[in-house]
Amino acid sequence: xxxxxxxxxxxxxxxxxxxxxxxxxxxxxxxxxxxxxxxxxxxxxxxxxxxxxxxxxxxxxxxxxxxxxxxxxxxxxxxxxxxxxxxxxxxxxxxxxxxxxxxxxxxxxxxxxxxxxxxxxxxxxxxxxxxxxxxxxxxxxxxxxxxxxxxxxxxxxxxxxxxxxxxxxxxxxxxxxxxxxxxxxxxxxxxxxxxxxxxxxxxxxxxxxxxxxxxxxxxxxxxxxxxxxxxxxxxxxxxxxxxxxxxxxxxxxxxxxxxxxxxxxxxxxxxxxxxxxxxxxxxxxxxxxxxxxxxxxxxxxxxxxxxxxxxxxxxxxxxxxxxxxxxxxxxxxxxxxxxxxxxxxxxxxxxxxxxxxxxxxxxxxxxxxxxxxxxxxxxxxxxxxxxx
Numbered sequence: 001x002x003x004x005x006x007x008x009x010x011x012x013x014x015x016x017x018x019x020x021x022x023x024x025x026x027x028x029x030x031x032x033x034x035x036x037x038x039x040x041x042x043x044x045x046x047x048x049x050x051x052x053x054x055x056x057x058x059x060x061x062x063x064x065x066x067x068x069x070x071x072x073x074x075x076x077x078x079x080x081x082x083x084x085x086x087x088x089x090x091x092x093x094x095x096x097x098x099x100x101x102x103x104x105x106x107x108x109x110x111x112x113x114x115x116x117x118x119x120x121x122x123x124x125x126x127x128x129x130x131x132x133x134x135x136x137x138x139x140x141x142x143x144x145x146x147x148x149x150x151x152x153x154x155x156x157x158x159x160x161x162x163x164x165x166x167x168x169x170x171x172x173x174x175x176x177x178x179x180x181x182x183x184x185x186x187x188x189x190x191x192x193x194x195x196x197x198x199x200x201x202x203x204x205x206x207x208x209x210x211x212x213x214x215x216x217x218x219x220x221x222x223x224x225x226x227x228x229x230x231x232x233x234x235x236x237x238x239x240x241x242x243x244x245x246x247x248x249x250x251x252x253x254x255x256x257x258x259x260x261x262x263x264x265x266x267x268x269x270x271x272x273x274x275x276x277x278x279x280x281x282x283x284x285x286x287x288x289x290x291x292x293x294x295x296x297x298x299x300x301x302x303x304x305x306x307x308x309x310x311x312x313x314x315x316x317x318x319x320x321x322x323x324x325x326x327x328x329x330x331x332x333x334x335x336x337x338x339x340x341x342x343x344x345x346x347x348x349x350x351x352x353x354x355x356x357x358x359x360x361x362x363x364x365x366x367x368x369x370x371x372x373x374x375x376x377x378x379x380x381x382x383x384x385x386x387x388x
Contacts, residue, residue, distance in 0.1 A: 117147055117150040117151065117154060118150075120150075120154060120158075120159050121150055121153070121154075121159055123159070124159060124161075124196050127195070127196065127197055129195070129197035130195075130196050130197040130200065132197075133197050133200040133201060133204075134149070134200060136200075136204075137149065137200060137203070137204055137207075140204070141207065141212065141213070141214035142214055143213070143214025143215055143216075144214050144218060148217070148218055149218065152174065152218050152219070152222060153173050153174065155251070156173065156174050156175040156222070157172065157173050157174070157175055159173070160173075161173050161192075161194070161195070161196040161199055162192055162193075163175070163192075164188065164192055165308070165309060166309045166310060166311060166328060166329045167308070167309050167310030167311075167329040169188055170188065171188035171189070171191050171192040172188070172191040172192055172194070172199050172202070173196060173199045173200075173203070174199065174202075174203050174206070174222075176188060176191055176202070176206070180206070183209070184202060184205050184206060184209065185205075186202065207221070210225050223236070223247065224236045240262070242262065242281050244261070244262075245261040245262030245281035245282065246262075246281040246282025246283075246307075247282065248261045249261055249262075249280060249281055249282045249283050250282050250283070250308070253283060260280050260283065261281065262280075262281045263278070263279070263280050263281075264277075264278070264279050265277065265278040265279075272291055272292040272293070273289060273290070273291050274289070274290045274291075275287070275288070275289050275290075276288045276290075280307075281307075282307055282308065283306075283307055283308060284304060284305065284306055284307060285304070285305045285307060286302070286303065286304045286305075287302075287303045287304075288300065288301070288302050288303075289301040296318065296319070297318065297319040298318075298319070299316070299317070299318055300316070300317045300318075301314070301315070301316050301317075302314070302315045302317075303315075309329060310328070310329030310330075311326070311327065311328055311329055312326075312327045313325070313326050313327070314327075320340065320341060321338075321339070321340045322337075322338075322339040322340075323336070323337065323338050323339075324336060324337040324338075332349075333349060334348070334349055334350075335347065335348045335349065342360065342361045342362045343358070343359070343360055343361065344358070344359040344361060345357070345358055345359075346358075346359070349373065350373075351373070352372060352373055353370055353371065353372060353373055354370070354371055354372075354373050355368065355369070355370045356368070356369045356370075
């Protein structure tokens, strides 16, 4: 065994192992029983390392990391010049940015919304006639921008030509109410079944009806057409009123803004009952009753009414039971569910049929049964003919 290996430090031994495996720049070969007198005296270790240091590529006094940084900066600069040359060849102009003068948030009119209006309207623009009628409206009313018209369609119907409000019966891309549709010579059912391109022509007729010239926002014509020529100082909805809060909340909801105006909530407790109420004008109204019973634990009743559609839901919950009932805008029961001890029932009612679904949560079995809806009861029939 060589004494030289005993005198090397751990760092030098590791570097030597790298060299012996061919990983270093120079290999140091050892011969058995070889003795280096300089190592025995310590002169070799103190004055010169056995491991050759990294040779400098230049005579610069800068350190290795500084030199590497400059090389990286130079490569990045050359890459930037290549990109600029490609932009010039393509005919594009590079924007001049000094500080933050040119930095500003993209407006919705520039397609900066998420998801963008162009993406949401892509299905509509696949129809060539829709594209032609859309551009015709923009040409006819120069004051209307592309994204202003798309905002109206998105806010009213979510880009759905068949959309219909169950409460107001407004239908179509622009949500024409029955009375407005009648003034234009149509019914809401006819509008709802029209292609999107034809609904644009109906909207053009609506704009002409109010002598629209593109000098003011389409939003005013949608919300309050009678105020279209009013003074800018005219108050349409008094700020803070229920009508103002409801209109503002609907607009925020349509544009994905979370803020809500005029939200009220209250909680009262009497005996074992606690009642909580919450109302968001124009959006939803909620009520909750929590009753602490002496026997059987807690009973909870939740009620919610959608103020936009008029539909409502009621849920009753106990420790092991839960019932739900759903009603349409006219108060008719459309669905009810019951969940008890691992078994669930779901009854759905339509105009002509009743569907019963039974689910066993333990076994996973599902049974479905559909029947025709029964006619009027005798008592209801007699009540309907009284006085005739």
